[in-house]
Amino acid sequence: MTLKLDKKDLKAFLETLMEEYDLFAPVKLAEGVSIYKKIDSPDEVDLSTENPQKPAKEVFFPQSETMFRYEKAGKRYQMTSTEGVERERVILGARPCDIQAFSLMDDVFLGKEYKDVYYGNKRKATTIIGLACPHPLSTCFCSSAGGGPFLRKGSDLFLIDLGEMFIVELLTEKGMAFQKNKFFREANTKEISLAKGIEEKASTKADASVPIGGIDRRSDLMMENPFWDRMHEKCIGCGVCTFLCPTCHCFDIVDEAITDKGQRVRNWDSCLFPLYSQETSGHNPRPTGRERTRQRLMHKFNYFPKNFGRVACVGCGRCILYCPVNFDIRQAIKLTSPKEIKKVKDEVDLTRQ
Numbered sequence: 001m002t003l004k005l006d007k008k009d010l011k012a013f014l015e016t017l018m019e020e021y022d023l024f025a026p027v028k029l030a031e032g033v034s035i036y037k038k039i040d041s042p043d044e045v046d047l048s049t050e051n052p053q054k055p056a057k058e059v060f061f062p063q064s065e066t067m068f069r070y071e072k073a074g075k076r077y078q079m080t081s082t083e084g085v086e087r088e089r090v091i092l093g094a095r096p097c098d099i100q101a102f103s104l105m106d107d108v109f110l111g112k113e114y115k116d117v118y119y120g121n122k123r124k125a126t127t128i129i130g131l132a133c134p135h136p137l138s139t140c141f142c143s144s145a146g147g148g149p150f151l152r153k154g155s156d157l158f159l160i161d162l163g164e165m166f167i168v169e170l171l172t173e174k175g176m177a178f179q180k181n182k183f184f185r186e187a188n189t190k191e192i193s194l195a196k197g198i199e200e201k202a203s204t205k206a207d208a209s210v211p212i213g214g215i216d217r218r219s220d221l222m223m224e225n226p227f228w229d230r231m232h233e234k235c236i237g238c239g240v241c242t243f244l245c246p247t248c249h250c251f252d253i254v255d256e257a258i259t260d261k262g263q264r265v266r267n268w269d270s271c272l273f274p275l276y277s278q279e280t281s282g283h284n285p286r287p288t289g290r291e292r293t294r295q296r297l298m299h300k301f302n303y304f305p306k307n308f309g310r311v312a313c314v315g316c317g318r319c320i321l322y323c324p325v326n327f328d329i330r331q332a333i334k335l336t337s338p339k340e341i342k343k344v345k346d347e348v349d350l351t352r353q
């Protein structure tokens, strides 16, 4: 079902949303710094940033999350769980690449064997209002990674920006609940065809040429390849690429205790940090950047596909845009092709062109 929302009604629409839901949306904190956060006022919402710097995964998998609190009561300890979600939630303005990443996170946190209640409760209580990308950035390669700037899959409602208004598509049962929303009106054929034109233009802009297909098989025999010597030599191990990646999900769990009470907290971690893989004995199976860089890429392009049948990269381009030494994951993917890998021994440039 295709409707429209006039931008002059956006603020009022968000106000009514916030009466019923906890609203999460992109907020611009400073020039070039935009994150998804819980909204206190509709004026905070910024839907103009091409793709927020921090991915929307934080709504389901916060950077730091208390799992439970405990306190000594007499001779026993009393525990208070924090796994519940008090109100239904809406994510507004998540981009198709981040929404595709939610389904990869589902594979990990809501698999057959293990179900993470903290992630699962939030996921279940959330309606997703996706926002199309009419202007993919030069670093976006979602179209190479099974996605696209107008991919609707995973959205309950989908918005397309037409300037003065948004086209609103209701895609699921959760989305259809908005059918009678007083701010939505039926879109006419001219507006629908305008949206189609924008979609056609955008689909030619996202890079579809990165050779991701078959990378799991190509990388099977690469564990000891000189490729990894070249890959890690410029990397300073800052971990930015993993923290800003919508599919990275390494974490660490710590107990923070003061005398008789405390809390267990789950924090994002990164496989690029030496401490992440260090064992209690002091031995580290990934002692240098070579092994850690290999782990990052092999997990995305070899181990994850072996476990879940698809790569753990949605081509959002954040790791390319924000890497302080300009490492370009697209160049690395290209180099895994049988023809290109021969060049690895020579001077190859893995930085963003």
Ligand code: SF4
Pocket: 234, 235, 236, 237, 238, 239, 240, 241, 242, 272, 322, 323, 324, 325, 326, 327
């Ligand atoms: S952002 Fe760049 S420098 Fe930092 S860890 Fe990732 S590849 Fe290395």
Ligand code: SF4
Pocket: 241, 244, 245, 246, 247, 248, 300, 312, 313, 314, 315, 316, 317, 318, 319, 320, 329
């Ligand atoms: S690896 Fe890079 S391009 Fe791929 S999803 Fe993560 S941040 Fe985006």
